[in-house]
Amino acid sequence: MIVPFAHVLTFAAALFVMGLACVLARRNLIMILIGVEVMLNAVGVVLVGASALWRQVDGQVFVIFLMAMTSAEVSISLAMVVYLRRRKGTINADAFDGMKG
Amino acid sequence: MNPKLLFLIPLLPLLCGAANALCGMRLPRRLAVILAVGGVAAATVLTLVAWPLAAGKGTAAVLYTWLASGPLEVPVAIRFDALSAPMTLMVTFVSTLIHLYATGYMEREEDYARFFALLNLFVFAMLTIVLADNLLLLFLGWEGVGFCSYGLIGFWYREEKNAIAGRKAFIVTRVGDVFFGIALLWLFKLAGTLSVTAINARADAIPAGDLTVLVLLLLAGACGKSAQLPLMTWLPDAMAGPTPVSALIHAATMVTAGVYLLCRLFPLVSLSPAGMGAIASVGALTALYAATSALAQREIKRVLAYSTMSQIGYMFLAVGAGSVTGAMFHLFTHAFFKALLFMGAGCLIHLAGDENDIFKMGGMAKKHRPVFLLFVAGGLCLAGVPLTGGFFSKDLILLAAFEGGHPLYPLLWAVGLVTALLTALYTFRLLYLVFAGEPRGSGEAHRLPASMVWSLYPLAALGLAGGLLNLPPMVGGGEALQELLGPLAGREASASHAVEWILAGLSTLAVATGWLIARSRYRTFSGKPRGALQSFLLAGWQADRLADLLLVRPFGAIARFLWQGVDLSVIDGLLESLARGCRGGGERLRILTTGRLSSYLTAFAWGLVVILGWFLIAIIK
Numbered sequence: 001m002i003v004p005f006a007h008v009l010t011f012a013a014a015l016f017v018m019g020l021a022c023v024l025a026r027r028n029l030i031m032i033l034i035g036v037e038v039m040l041n042a043v044g045v046v047l048v049g050a051s052a053l054w055r056q057v058d059g060q061v062f063v064i065f066l067m068a069m070t071s072a073e074v075s076i077s078l079a080m081v082v083y084l085r086r087r088k089g090t091i092n093a094d095a096f097d098g099m100k101g
Numbered sequence: 102m103n104p105k106l107l108f109l110i111p112l113l114p115l116l117c118g119a120a121n122a123l124c125g126m127r128l129p130r131r132l133a134v135i136l137a138v139g140g141v142a143a144a145t146v147l148t149l150v151a152w153p154l155a156a157g158k159g160t161a162a163v164l165y166t167w168l169a170s171g172p173l174e175v176p177v178a179i180r181f182d183a184l185s186a187p188m189t190l191m192v193t194f195v196s197t198l199i200h201l202y203a204t205g206y207m208e209r210e211e212d213y214a215r216f217f218a219l220l221n222l223f224v225f226a227m228l229t230i231v232l233a234d235n236l237l238l239l240f241l242g243w244e245g246v247g248f249c250s251y252g253l254i255g256f257w258y259r260e261e262k263n264a265i266a267g268r269k270a271f272i273v274t275r276v277g278d279v280f281f282g283i284a285l286l287w288l289f290k291l292a293g294t295l296s297v298t299a300i301n302a303r304a305d306a307i308p309a310g311d312l313t314v315l316v317l318l319l320l321a322g323a324c325g326k327s328a329q330l331p332l333m334t335w336l337p338d339a340m341a342g343p344t345p346v347s348a349l350i351h352a353a354t355m356v357t358a359g360v361y362l363l364c365r366l367f368p369l370v371s372l373s374p375a376g377m378g379a380i381a382s383v384g385a386l387t388a389l390y391a392a393t394s395a396l397a398q399r400e401i402k403r404v405l406a407y408s409t410m411s412q413i414g415y416m417f418l419a420v421g422a423g424s425v426t427g428a429m430f431h432l433f434t435h436a437f438f439k440a441l442l443f444m445g446a447g448c449l450i451h452l453a454g455d456e457n458d459i460f461k462m463g464g465m466a467k468k469h470r471p472v473f474l475l476f477v478a479g480g481l482c483l484a485g486v487p488l489t490g491g492f493f494s495k496d497l498i499l500l501a502a503f504e505g506g507h508p509l510y511p512l513l514w515a516v517g518l519v520t521a522l523l524t525a526l527y528t529f530r531l532l533y534l535v536f537a538g539e540p541r542g543s544g545e546a547h548r549l550p551a552s553m554v555w556s557l558y559p560l561a562a563l564g565l566a567g568g569l570l571n572l573p574p575m576v577g578g579g580e581a582l583q584e585l586l587g588p589l590a591g592r593e594a595s596a597s598h599a600v601e602w603i604l605a606g607l608s609t610l611a612v613a614t615g616w617l618i619a620r621s622r623y624r625t626f627s628g629k630p631r632g633a634l635q636s637f638l639l640a641g642w643q644a645d646r647l648a649d650l651l652l653v654r655p656f657g658a659i660a661r662f663l664w665q666g667v668d669l670s671v672i673d674g675l676l677e678s679l680a681r682g683c684r685g686g687g688e689r690l691r692i693l694t695t696g697r698l699s700s701y702l703t704a705f706a707w708g709l710v711v712i713l714g715w716f717l718i719a720i721i722k
Contacts, residue, residue: 024702032698093698100696 001052008049015042029081029091104162111228114140118221125214137217138200145193155186180234184589188231195353196224198556202444203345205550223249227354236295246355254342266341273335277325284318304369316376323359327413329387340402344447352409352439357432360416364425381421385513388414392523397638400457401446415498424501425591426583430571434490438482438564445476454544464540475557482564484528490567521608525615533623575601
């Protein structure tokens with residue numbers, strides 16, 4: 001493998017932290033979803049890197065499944081965002097505090 | 102005749118009572134009433150048919166075994182012998198007449214099904230007491246009559262006074278029942294069985310000390326049910342019930358259950374001289390106490406209630422003096438004439454327009470001739486006027502007391518004689534106040550249903566001729582009841598005819614004196630205001646106030662302390678502060694659930710940091 005595995009891990013970690021920061025910092029539901037996607041892709045990068053390292057195809061197969069699942073998840077999430085927007089006229093996550101104790 | 106058919110005697114009233122209880126209001130009124138009267142009448146007929154079974158040692162029958170556990174075996178068994186057979190006949194016959202009377206008395210009552218169901222249920226329970234050969238079964242009947250009495254005293258429960266009277270009767274008799282229950286358990290421990298026959302047979306094996314305590318416990322039980330000192334306060338208040346109830350339960354049958362119990366266990370009871378003395382003393386003192394209280398009463402039914410108490414005192418005196426014959430003889434004659442008097446009083450109250458104060462009656466003799474004559478017949482029996490049933494039975498008791506072995510008994514005889522004078526005095530006072538002179542009340546007479554008058558005639562005949570049941574040899578009688586009871590009769594009178602004649606003469610003198618005093622004082626109504634003594638007697642020697650002061654108030658104070666001092670402040674306080682703590686904790690934790698997605702996500706992230714930190718530390722180590 002040309003790229004050292006440590007680089008792959010560093011890159012993935014950076015990607016994950018950026019995604020996490022996006023999720024935590026933003027209030028916009030769509031931005032939070034994007035953050036989640038970035039975090040998922042960071043995991044995908046690690047899987048592909050590990051697959052290449054150990055020369056096992058499982059990791060890559062897993063990533064393909066991951067993509068399929070993510071697309072499904074995104075379509076559902078976006079539909080829900082549309083629905084929430086219709087209900088309250090906003091997609092600010094803090095506006096939805098109906099479960100407040 | 103199959104002995105098992107004897108079970109039909111108590112079960113017929115139960116069946117009819119159950120039918121009335123379950124669907125009485127849906128039946129046509131006529132059918133419900135016929136059912137109630139028919140059940141009791143059928144039991145009477147059956148008792149007559151079964152009469153030959155009582156001959157000799159009687160007949161025992163077992164329906165099935167109710168409880169069997171180790172040495173405890175309780176069969177549902179009845180014994181139809183010389184003691185229970187006449188009692189059964191009396192109970193069923195008087196009940197039939199009273200049921201008949203009640204059909205007239207209750208003709209405007211809306212809630213007739215409840216009334217007749219309870220009345221039939223009462224007859225069933227009473228017959229269970231009378232016939233049971235097992236003390237536990239007897240106890241079942243004992244509690245059953247208590248319950249029916251409670252339900253019937255408070256029959257018109259919408260007036261609080263009646264409900265309170267019912268409650269009082271139930272609670273006061275319950276005090277006696279507790280002692281009876283203890284006696285039952287003790288008897289089982291000592292004798293190993295609860296069968297009346299077996300206990301009586303093994304009575305002499307019981308140690309003397311235990312026996313005396315046992316007899317005293319039984320006496321306490323009997324006192325509760327029979328309204329004897331000191332558990333007598335409930336009976337005058339029990340007059341709040343409908344008049345047929347007073348006649349049936351609080352004069353003829355239930356209140357004599359205590360006497361019957363002592364007679365049933367007489368072979369056991371008679372072995373304890375101290376116990377016998379206690380029974381006789383309680384009886385004589387109650388007779389005197391109640392007779393003096395009856396002197397000042399104003400309500401017609403309360404006069405009769407106190408006289409019942411007094412007459413039952415005589416029966417206790419008879420049992421204590423060893424004469425079961427005397428007790429049962431007086432029980433029967435008393436049942437007849439007292440039922441007659443109560444039902445006559447019901448008629449009089451009707452005729453006086455629901456007025457039961459004898460000071461406001463007067464001149465009733467002209468209103469309804471038959472009722473006047475019937476009531477006077479009952480009054481003569483109660484007063485013990487010679488040749489009436491009451492005279493012979495009371496004389497037998499006084500004779501038995503007079504020749505009791507211990508010096509205590511002649512003293513009790515003297516008390517009994519004074520009571521006889523007082524009995525005549527209050528009876529003639531009642532008769533003069535009600536019947537003599539001019540009407541003093543303003544009430545409109547109600548129509549008197551025929552059944553209310555007709556049912557009185559047989560009772561009057563039986564009361565007046567009741568002496569024939571056990572006519573003493575001195576007037577040429579054969580002592581039929583004594584012969585019938587045979588070995589169950591207790592001690593026989595052994596005095597010579599001369600002594601008997603003197604005693605009879607003395608009691609006749611007492612009656613005559615009582616009559617003359619009453620005649621001079623009450624023949625014309627003076628309407629004098631009552632003095633302190635009369636108020637004292639009117640309140641029954643302030644027994645209610647005494648019980649209130651000694652028992653009810655301390656009990657109330659303790660209950661209040663336990664309620665407010667212990668339950669509300671300590672127990673409730675503890676539990677409530679615990680609950681308050683939990684609630685406060687929850688309140689504080691509630692702040693954590695903001696409902697905002699972002700704060701949850703932050704918490705997730707922090708959790709992640711913690712887990713990663715944990716692994717990091719683990720790796721470093």
